[in-house]
Amino acid sequence: MTRIQQSRGAAASRILGIGSSQPERVVTNDELSTKMDTNDQWIRERVGIAERRFAGPDETVVSMGVEAGSKAIAASGLTPSDVDTVIVANCTNTVPMPNAAAQIAELVGARAAGGFDLNAACAGFCYGLASASDMVRAGSAERVLVIGSEKLTDIVDPLDRSTAIIFADAAGAAVVGPSDEPGIGPVAWGTAGDLAETIRMPNGRHIHQEGQSVFRWATTKIAPIALRAVELAGLTPADIDVLVPHQANLRIVEAIAKKLRQKGAREDMVVADDIVTSGNTSSASIPMAMDHMRAAGRVHSGDVALLIGFGAGLSYAGQVVICP
């Protein structure tokens, strides 16, 4: 009988390197206050954002993804041709085709790499990371470039103060490769499709969210998912050095951290607060926060980080990783 041969993968996977990219233009709360009925204090109190970056016409999902991806490849000590697969988490590309992954693979120099886009909104990076890790362990890929790249300003009504103050543009990336010791834990993921209507694009052009409903969900349902990721990794909350929740809203980040500390996470656990200067950049926020914290010396190689993404769908995914 004919038998199909199966591929064999690595014993384990890990993140080899991280990179990020932001547009040039910094947009302050004061600038937004000139366009709509809001002010610096109101924005800081509600969402914790002081400033964010908006992309210009030449700064795109692809261009930001290329820059973040190239930096991640360099940080990994690899050359672009070492990358054999590219996953781009994205929910803001305004055209469904061509996808971003094929263009980014070509432009970073990972010519002919396998590539696809993945949409799990703000949870997209964690979905991509889990997929990459499993590919490396299953043998369908050896080194995977995982990118979250988003140009939210393309789908935000610039005069809607409930969204225009929150969302921004950026890309973050990680290279996942083989490892002797596990560097990426099992993923805890899922969806809450019964709440699909709470973050949507009702006119097909602009994002709308039910702020209170999303806030309630994020502050009550996400910490237990994060704890499940810790459990799946065979660890306890006290083992976590760094907490990197999706940078949705500083109050959500703080609520998740508080709940984890009630369950044994340490007081000195570093908590990502990149939203303060970067805004909510959807799938880019987690890898970019890790990159910024590494650059600032707040996170070190070998630290145990708990990642938890959550957003439209509603979708969520989290895992424990060892920082590269």
Next chain:
Amino acid sequence: MAEKPTEEQILAGLAEIVEEVAGVESDEVTADKSFVDDLDIDSLSMVEIAVQAEDRFEVKIPDAELANLKTVGDAVSYVAKNA
């Protein structure tokens, strides 16, 4: 809670929750006060207060209902009726 709480117990419990969530002194939290206008509580803090009140009083306070709870007294009545 085995027995239904009295309105006094609900008010005292809500005052503790409001103090914890929003940093408002609990003796400021009286039935006639408006959450938004008098106590300066924003829409997201209202969600946090509702979530804690749900746990404490074993009651459901849906987001759609939150908009109707303008004053502390409104919240006390709602909890008393639905707990």
